Every structure is written in C-alpha cells, then in structure tokens.
Amino acid sequence: MSAAATDWREQIFETLKAHDIRQVYYVPDAGHSRLIELCQTSNAMRAIVLTTEEEAMAGTLGAWLGGEKSVTLMQSSGVGNCINMLGLSKTLRYPMLMLITMRGDFGEMNPWQNAMGQATPKVLEAAGCIVFSVERAEEVQPTVHAATNMAFEGNQAVAVLLRQKLIGAKSFGKD
Amino acid sequence: MPATLHRRAVVKALMQDPGDDLLVVAGLGQCTWDITAAGDRPQNMPLWGGMGGAAMVGLGLALAQPRKRVLVITGDGDMLMGLGSLATIAAQRPTNLAVIVLDNEKFGETGNQATHTAPATGAPTERGAGTDLAAVARGCGIADSAVIAHDSDVPQLAKDARTKPGPIFRTVKVMTEVLPQTMPPKDGAYLKDRFRHAVLGTA
Numbered sequence: 097m098s099a100a101a102t103d104w105r106e107q108i109f110e111t112l113k114a115h116d117i118r119q120v121y122y123v124p125d126a127g128h129s130r131l132i133e134l135c136q137t138s139n140a141m142r143a144i145v146l147t148t149e150e151e152a153m154a155g156t157l158g159a160w161l162g163g164e165k166s167v168t169l170m171q172s173s174g175v176g177n178c179i180n181m182l183g184l185s186k187t188l189r190y191p192m193l194m195l196i197t198m199r200g201d202f203g204e205m206n207p208w209q210n211a212m213g214q215a216t217p218k219v220l221e222a223a224g225c226i227v228f229s230v231e232r233a234e235e236v237q238p239t240v241h242a243a244t245n246m247a248f249e250g251n252q253a254v255a256v257l258l259r260q261k262l263i264g265a266k267s268f269g270k271d
Numbered sequence: 272m273p274a275t276l277h278r279r280a281v282v283k284a285l286m287q288d289p290g291d292d293l294l295v296v297a298g299l300g301q302c303t304w305d306i307t308a309a310g311d312r313p314q315n316m317p318l319w320g321g322m323g324g325a326a327m328v329g330l331g332l333a334l335a336q337p338r339k340r341v342l343v344i345t346g347d348g349d350m351l352m353g354l355g356s357l358a359t360i361a362a363q364r365p366t367n368l369a370v371i372v373l374d375n376e377k378f379g380e381t382g383n384q385a386t387h388t389a390p391a392t393g394a395p396t397e398r399g400a401g402t403d404l405a406a407v408a409r410g411c412g413i414a415d416s417a418v419i420a421h422d423s424d425v426p427q428l429a430k431d432a433r434t435k436p437g438p439i440f441r442t443v444k445v446m447t448e449v450l451p452q453t454m455p456p457k458d459g460a461y462l463k464d465r466f467r468h469a470v471l472g473t474a
C-alpha cells in the first residue's frame with residue numbers, strides 16, 4: 097500500500113492493486129464513485145461497466161478460468177440481482193470478491209432501499225459467501241486485505257459490506 | 272421459413288480439431304451436450320447452470336487470455352436471459368471473442384416452449400415475438416453481428432468464429448431435434464480445475 101493513501105477509498109484501490117486484481121466489474125454506487133474512477137484510469141486494471149450485477153459472477157468465473165483475479169463493486173440492492181449467480185462460487189469453488197456499499201442500513205432516508213438492504217447479509221450467507229462488515233474507516237484496508245486473501249487462497253466467495261455508518265446516509269435534503 | 276441446420280453438425284464445424292487451443296464456453300441446456308458430442312476436452316467449459324451467464328463467462332475469459340480465441344456457444348433462452356451482457360461485451364471490445372447463439376426458437380431443455388425469437392404469429396404454444404438477437408447485438412454495439420441459416424454459410428461461419436477480429440456475434444437458426452444428451456462431467460469444481468490445468472498449467 098502506498099504511504100500517501102489516507103482516504104479509505106484510495107486504500108481499497110491500493111490494496112486491490114497490490115493483490116494483482118485485473119478485472120473490476122461494477123454497477124455504480126455513489127459510495128464507490130472515487131474507487132471506480134481510480135480503477136478506470138489505472139493501467140493495471142480494466143474497469144468493466146455492467147448492465148446488471150449478476151453479469152459480474154459469470155465474468156469473474158471467466159476471468160479465473162483464464163488466470164486473472166477480479167473484484168465486483170456494487171451497492172446492496174445489486175446483491176438481490178445476483179442470487180442465482182452467487183451460488184456458482186460454491187458449485188465451482190472459485191474466488192468471488194465483492195465490495196458492497198450498504199443502503200437501507202443506518203439512517204437510510206429512502207425507504208425503497210430498506211427491504212433489500214436488510215436482506216443483504218442474509219442473502220449472501222444463504223448463498224455460501226463469507227461476509228465481513230466494516231463501520232470504521234481504519235478497518236477498511238485490513239478487512240479488504242483479509243477478504244481478498246480468503247477469497248483467492250480459499251476459492252471462496254467473500255463479501256465486504258461497507259456500512260452506512262462508514263459511508264454516511266444520503267440526506268435527500270433533510271439533514 | 273423453417274430452419275434446416277443441424278446443431279450438432281454446426282458445432283462440429285465450429286470446434287474442428289479437438290487438439291487445438293480454442294477455448295469453448297457452452298450455455299446450459301443442449302449446447303452443453305452439443306460441445307461434448309463434438310468431443311469432450313479440457314478447454315471446454317460446459318455450463319450446467321448459471322442461466323444467462325454464458326456470454327459473460329466468455330468475456331471474462333477473453334479479457335484474461337487475449338492471445339487465445341474464445342468461443343461462446345449458447346442457446347436463445349440463455350442469451351435472452353443475459354441480453355445486457357451484449358452491451359457489456361461491446362463496451363470492452365474483446366477482439367478474441369465470438370458469441371454464437373444456436374437459435375432453435377425454443378427453451379429446448381425444459382420441453383420446447385417457444386422463446387421470444389419464435390415468430391410473433393402462430394398458435395399460442397408456438398408464438399414468440401420475432402426477436403432478432405443479431406439485431407439486438409448490433410444495437411448493443413457489436414457491429415459484426417449476423418444471422419446464419421444455410422448449410423452453404425457454415426464453413427464461413429466456422430472461419431469467422433475462429434479467426435475474424437471480434438467481438439463477433441452470430442445467430443445460427445437450427446432445427447428443433449431430439450438428440451442424445453451427451454453429458455460432460457457434472458462436477459463444477461472438477462471442470463474448472465481441468466480447464467485451468469489445460470490453459471494455465473495449474474489448477
């Protein structure tokens with residue numbers, strides 16, 4: 097990790113780079129916007145914009161078949177789009193690393209996010225993923241590092257939930 | 272105009288020499304049996320699930336192995352479930368990827384129910400929407416997209432699928448046939464390790 101990175105989003109980028117992650121699958125979330133930009137402009141990574149999050153699980157399998165590591169960036173509602181595909185990791189035993197920005201979590205102001213946000217960890221666990229949860233900035237880097245190791249050393253699906261206590265809740269003009 | 276092409280003959284023509292290093296991903300259902308009937312080999316990744324995902328497996332693989340040719344052979348039902356992946360592929364422009372849809376206008380594996388690619392007119396059990404997957408692929412940004420319907424076009428199809436700069440997309444109109452289910456190994460972890468061994472020299 098570069099000594100200059102103090103922002104946790106930049107620390108995630110440096111950690112992914114240090115682990116030689118080459119393919120970055122994403123459907124944008126505001127919480128991931130800085131990280132997505134860093135990946136888009138990196139020479140070491142290819143940022144792959146998706147039409148739906150489930151494309152990432154299949155892309156990740158293809159990447160691994162070809163010897164490349166990948167990561168998926170999405171918000172919690174996207175987990176709901178992936179359920180059948182999440183199970184592929186358990187069936188084929190391949191690494192699936194996911195960094196998930198939470199909505200419908202702590203102080204959410206948009207009630208349409210709450211149902212899937214609350215279901216997110218349960219859905220991931222039901223599909224066989226290991227789930228880590230981060231609420232404090234200083235825990236982000238060590239958690240992403242640990243999750244990446246567990247995914248790629250263990251041929252395992254691992255999700256890191258970046259909780260709303262960490263990223264903040266959108267105010268929708270009602271602070 | 273009823274289809275006249277036999278899917279097994281088309282797949283045999285596409286795969287040609289089982290000894291070469293073409294990387295082949297097959298969508299669930301009959302395509303998985305088709306590539307196995309053409310000759311099971313470690314560089315085949317026959318899917319038994321993950322419906323809608325075949326083209327994306329091909330994309331991730333094509334990006335990871337830019338010097339090898341990647342062929343996705345899948346059904347119209349699988350492709351319809353993952354239509355958005357055509358736009359995702361177009362955005363990445365992998366020059367080594369060909370996506371071939373064997374379009375029998377049916378969900379074959381589940382009892383030959385009509386898919387959206389079936390004609391928009393006809394009996395309730397036969398009708399679809401006349402969806403043209405090659406037009407969808409072109410609309411998504413895969414400029415080199417076409418429909419193949421005649422025996423005489425199969426040699427060119429095979430050549431393009433294996434060598435033409437990609438991404439290319441082909442819909443191949445095939446007959447509805449009752450064929451033996453030629454099954455590859457079923458264990459996903461085994462298939463994945465076998466493939467990685469063949470391509471990377473390590474599981």
Ligand SMILES: Cc1ncc(C[n+]2csc(CCOP(=O)(O)OP(=O)(O)O)c2C)c(N)n1
Nearest residue numbers: 300301302322346347348349377378379380
């Ligand atoms: C998510 C999901 N929905 C439904 C099914 C059931 N299913 C298995 S194969 C199949 C049809 C596949 O049709 P197509 O891709 O056209 O292949 P064909 O069998 O006609 O070659 C369906 C609907 C499934 N396996 N997964």
